[in-house]
Each structure stands twice: as C-alpha cells, then as structure tokens.
Amino acid sequence: MSMPIHPSRRYLREETLPTAFCPGCYNGIVMNALFQAFKEMGVEDLRDYVFVSGIGCSSWIPSPYIKADSIHTLHGRAIPVATGVKLSRPELNVVVIAGDGDLASIGGNHLLHAARRNMDLVVVMINNLVYGMTRGQLAPTTPRGMKTITTPYGNPENPFDVARLLGYTEANYVARWCVCNYIQLKNSFKEVFTRIKRGFRFIEVYAPCITYVVRREKKSPGEKLKELMRRCIPLKKYYSLLDNERGDKIPIGVYKAEDKPGFLENYRAYIRKAMEG
Numbered sequence: 495m496s497m498p499i500h501p502s503r504r505y506l507r508e509e510t511l512p513t514a515f516c517p518g519c520y521n522g523i524v525m526n527a528l529f530q531a532f533k534e535m536g537v538e539d540l541r542d543y544v545f546v547s548g549i550g551c552s553s554w555i556p557s558p559y560i561k562a563d564s565i566h567t568l569h570g571r572a573i574p575v576a577t578g579v580k581l582s583r584p585e586l587n588v589v590v591i592a593g594d595g596d597l598a599s600i601g602g603n604h605l606l607h608a609a610r611r612n613m614d615l616v617v618v619m620i621n622n623l624v625y626g627m628t629r630g631q632l633a634p635t636t637p638r639g640m641k642t643i644t645t646p647y648g649n650p651e652n653p654f655d656v657a658r659l660l661g662y663t664e665a666n667y668v669a670r671w672c673v674c675n676y677i678q679l680k681n682s683f684k685e686v687f688t689r690i691k692r693g694f695r696f697i698e699v700y701a702p703c704i705t706y707v708v709r710r711e712k713k714s715p716g717e718k719l720k721e722l723m724r725r726c727i728p729l730k731k732y733y734s735l736l737d738n739e740r741g742d743k744i745p746i747g748v749y750k751a752e753d754k755p756g757f758l759e760n761y762r763a764y765i766r767k768a769m770e771g
C-alpha cells in the first residue's frame with residue numbers, strides 16, 4: 495500500500511531544505527497552511543501560480559522554498575513587480591508573500607494603491623511585528639510600548655492596523671488570522687483561490703518573530719501560541735470595545751469579502767471603449 499504524500503512534499507522545493515528560518519519560526523506554519531489549502535483544492539502542481547516576494551525572512555517562503563516560478567525582488571517592491579506579472583500573464587494566479595516591513599513600511603504606498611485599484615493579486619503579509627531579517631528593529635506594525643532593538647524603552651509610536659486600514663479600501667477581500675488560527679488561515683487561502691478569484695485579496699498573518707519578539711519575552715514558541723489563542727478575539731467584538739477595554743487582545747476575522755470586478759476587468763472595459771471611440 496502506498497503512503498499518502500504529505501502536502502508539503504508536493505509543493506516544497508525539498509533540495510533547498512533545511513530552511514534558513516530560526517528554530518520554532520512560525521513561517522513554517524503559514525507555509526503548511528498554504529500547502530494544505532492547495533491539497534484540499536486538488537492542485538496537482540503550481541504551474542498556474544507565480545509567487546513574488548520582497549526582502550525579509552518571510553520573503554523567503556516562496557523563494558526558494560515553494561516549488562513554483564517565483565521572483566524574489568527588491569525590498570518593498572513585491573507589489574509593483576507582481577502587478578507587472580499579472581498584467582502580462584493575466585491567466586496566472588499571482589501571489590505576493592512578504593513581511594510587515596516589506597509591505598507596510600518601505601512598500602506601504604504600493605500596498606495602499608494596489609488595494610485602491612483592486613489589483614488582481616493575492617497578498618499575504620506575515621506580520622511578525624518587527625524587521626526580523628535585519629535583527630528586530632521597529633516596524634510600522636510594532637505595538638506601542640513593545641521593546642525592540644531600536645526602542646529598548648518601549649515603542650513610543652502607534653502601529654498601523656493594516657487589515658483594518660485595507661478594509662476601508664476597494665480591495666475585494668481582507669482578513670487577519672493569527673498563526674494559532676490554522677484552520678481559518680487555511681480556509682482563507684482556499685477562499686482567495688476558489689470563491690473570490692479576482693481583485694485584491696489580502697491576508698494578514700499575525701506571527702510574532704520567534705527570535706526578536708518571543709525569545710525576548712523568555713517564552714517558547716508553544717507557550718506563545720497558547721498566549722495568542724487567549725488573546726485573539728473576533729474583530730466585531732474587538733472593535734465594539736472601548737480603547738481601554740481592548741487590553742492585549744488581537745482582532746481576527748474577515749474584514750470584507752466581495753467579488754466585484756478587479757483592475758484587469760475594469761481596464762479591459764476601458765480599452766474596449768477607447769477602441770470603439
């Protein structure tokens with residue numbers, strides 16, 4: 495009797511293993527959820543997918559670890575490059591996987607404008623709360639008061655709530671899950687490749703950096719996951735609380751899920767009009 499193939503074997507570029515991730519890094523959970531989604535979708539191989547990433551630990555997920563075509567581009571520029579790929583090869587699923595620094599800091603304006611245009615991309619932002627690859631500096635997602643290597647007395651700035659922010663744009667799909675919400679995350683991946691196949695689809699994954707956040711708190715990866723399970727609450731409940739009632743809670747869930755035409759369809763209609771004119 496042949497053994498069933500573990501989903502990761504089918505989509506993982508095994509010759510690149512072991513990964514460069516730190517022991518216990520939650521990036522592995524995100525990869526696994528994505529692979530499980532592909533398996534449940536019946537995806538044989540990833541020839542219909544192109545992955546684009548910027549620079550950072552999380553940007554290593556597609557390149558080199560996913561067995562698919564990928565572009566590992568400049569820091570912060572994953573979205574413009576992915577936009578170019580989608581416009582030239584609209585039949586492919588173009589997926590960006592990158593960090594909170596890459597997408598919300600140096601690439602922040604690209605993120606906003608791609609969402610505004612409802613650009614036909616899937617964007618997965620791994621929010622590990624810091625610049626992990628460059629050793630844990632402050633990011634625009636670092637919670638207020640959190641100690642980092644560049645804010646040893648606690649972050650004096652306010653963070654962006656990126657998913658909430660994008661929820662106010664024309665993006666078709668916006669969700670935030672934590673790494674402790676494996677099933678919901680996996681289902682969200684399926685949703686953006688099957689039920690909602692067009693427009694801008696954004697999934698934020700809350701996954702604190704093991705080395706520069708979790709270890710600084712003197713917690714093990716498992717202990718941190720248990721803590722996160724306690725802290726995650728449905729977003730409707732979270733936003734109904736007053737600021738001083740929110741404490742350390744993290745809002746999770748789907749901010750919006752629509753299936754209106756994305757940039758490509760609107761642009762094609764525009765070209766048709768121009769040709770007729």
Ligand SMILES: Cc1ncc(C[n+]2csc(CCOP(=O)(O)OP(=O)(O)O)c2C)c(N)n1
Pocket residue numbers: 549550551552553569592593594595596597620622624625626627628633
């Ligand atoms: C133009 C440019 N500026 C700065 C850097 C240095 N740099 C490399 S990765 C990185 C931040 C990565 O943070 P994030 O995107 O959150 O990824 P993580 O490593 O946390 O997964 C920075 C600032 C760079 N490579 N290029």
Ligand SMILES: [Mg+2]
Pocket residue numbers: 550593594595620621622623624625626633
């Ligand atoms: Mg980061």
